[in-house]
Amino acid sequence: MVEQITVREALLDDARPICMLFRSRIPVWQRLTASGSVESLPYDSLTVYERWTHGGPWMSIETAAIALGRLLNGVGLALVAERRGEIVGYLEAYPGYEPAPFGGHLHLAHLVTGGAAGPDAEIADSLLRRAGDVARHLPDKRLTVSLPSETGDDAQFYRQRGFAPLARVSRYLVPSKAGQGFYKVTEHTRSSVDQIDGMLMAFGRTESASMLWESVWVSVWEVIPQLAQRGISRMKLDASGHGVLICAQPVPHDPRIVDLWGWSARPMNPVLLTALRDWAHREKYHALRLIVDSETAGLFGTDAESDPFSRITFALQV
Known part of the structure; x- marks a missing residue:
C-alpha cells in the first residue's frame, strides 16, 4: 500500500520539525576558534550565530520561528508535506513581479525533504505540484529556481520536471x-x-x-x-x-x-x-x-x- 503524502500550508507550530529537516542535512557541526582553527562540537554547544553559519535561520528553533512567522505574515509561501502525520518535506517560495524575462512568478527558495542525499522525488513532486497551483494565480504562471550550474544534480532534477534555463548572471x-x-x-x-x-x-x-x-x-x-x-x-x-x-x-x-x-x-x-x-x-x-x-x-x-x-x-x- 502506497503511503499518502499530504501537503498543506505551514503553521507556526511546524517551526521545530522544519528546523529538524534542515539540520538533518548537516553532517558535522563546527566552530571557528579565535586562532582560526575549526573544531567539531555537539549541536547544543553552539551559539545561535554559530548554528546560523551552517545554513541561515533554519539552523536554530529561535531563528526558525522568526523566519516562519514572517512567511505566515505574508512575505512568502511556506508549505509542508506530511506522511502519517509526520512532516517529511518543506517548500519555501516568494511571489515576485519583475520585468521580462521573469514577470509575475513564484520563486523557489527551499525544497527540503531531509538528509544530504538530495530530494525524495515523491515528496518533492507533491510540494512542487502545490507550488504550481499557487503560481497559476500569478500573471505569468511561472515557477523559477536559482541554481549554481546548468549541469549539476540539482539542474538534472529540475530539468526532469520541465524546468529550463531562463537567465544567467x-x-x-x-x-x-x-x-x-x-x-x-x-x-x-x-x-x-x-x-x-x-x-x-x-x-x-x-x-x-x-x-x-x-x-x-x-x-x-x-x-x-x-x-x-x-x-x-x-x-x-x-x-x-x-x-x-x-x-x-x-x-x-x-x-x-x-x-x-x-x-x-x-x-x-x-x-x-x-x-x-x-x-x-x-x-x-x-x-x-x-x-x-x-x-x-x-x-x-x-x-x-x-x-x-x-x-x-x-x-x-x-
Whole structure:
C-alpha cells in the first residue's frame, strides 16, 4: 500500500520539525576558534550565530520561528508535506513581479525533504505540484529556481520536471574610480516589499528580487550581534533621474571590497555605473563586487575581472 503524502500550508507550530529537516542535512557541526582553527562540537554547544553559519535561520528553533512567522505574515509561501502525520518535506517560495524575462512568478527558495542525499522525488513532486497551483494565480504562471550550474544534480532534477534555463548572471570585480557626474545618496530605511513591485535587479540578482529583499534588505536578523556587525548600508542613489535602492555590505574576508544589490526600474547604464564607482571611491573601497548579466557586464570595460561564480535561473510554465 502506497503511503499518502499530504501537503498543506505551514503553521507556526511546524517551526521545530522544519528546523529538524534542515539540520538533518548537516553532517558535522563546527566552530571557528579565535586562532582560526575549526573544531567539531555537539549541536547544543553552539551559539545561535554559530548554528546560523551552517545554513541561515533554519539552523536554530529561535531563528526558525522568526523566519516562519514572517512567511505566515505574508512575505512568502511556506508549505509542508506530511506522511502519517509526520512532516517529511518543506517548500519555501516568494511571489515576485519583475520585468521580462521573469514577470509575475513564484520563486523557489527551499525544497527540503531531509538528509544530504538530495530530494525524495515523491515528496518533492507533491510540494512542487502545490507550488504550481499557487503560481497559476500569478500573471505569468511561472515557477523559477536559482541554481549554481546548468549541469549539476540539482539542474538534472529540475530539468526532469520541465524546468529550463531562463537567465544567467556572473560576478565581476569592478575597481572604484573617481568620476564626474551628479548623483545623490540618501539613507533608505523603508522595508516593505511592495515598493519593489515591477522593479528589476540591476545588479546582485542571485535569487528573485523579492527573496533577496527579504534576506538582504530586511534587517530583522540584526538582532544577532554578529550579523548586526556586518556593516550593511541601505540607501537610495539617484543618478540623473535613475533611482536605485542599494544594499551594500563589505566582503567579510576583504572589507576593501563591497558587495552590492540593487533594485531599480531600469537596467544599469553608464551614468549609474559611474556614480557607483565614484561612491565606492569616496567610501574608501578599492572595488565593487557586482553580479550581473552579460549585457550589463559589457559596460565594465577591460579593468573589470570576472571570477568563476555564476547563477542560472531555471523556469517552468505552469
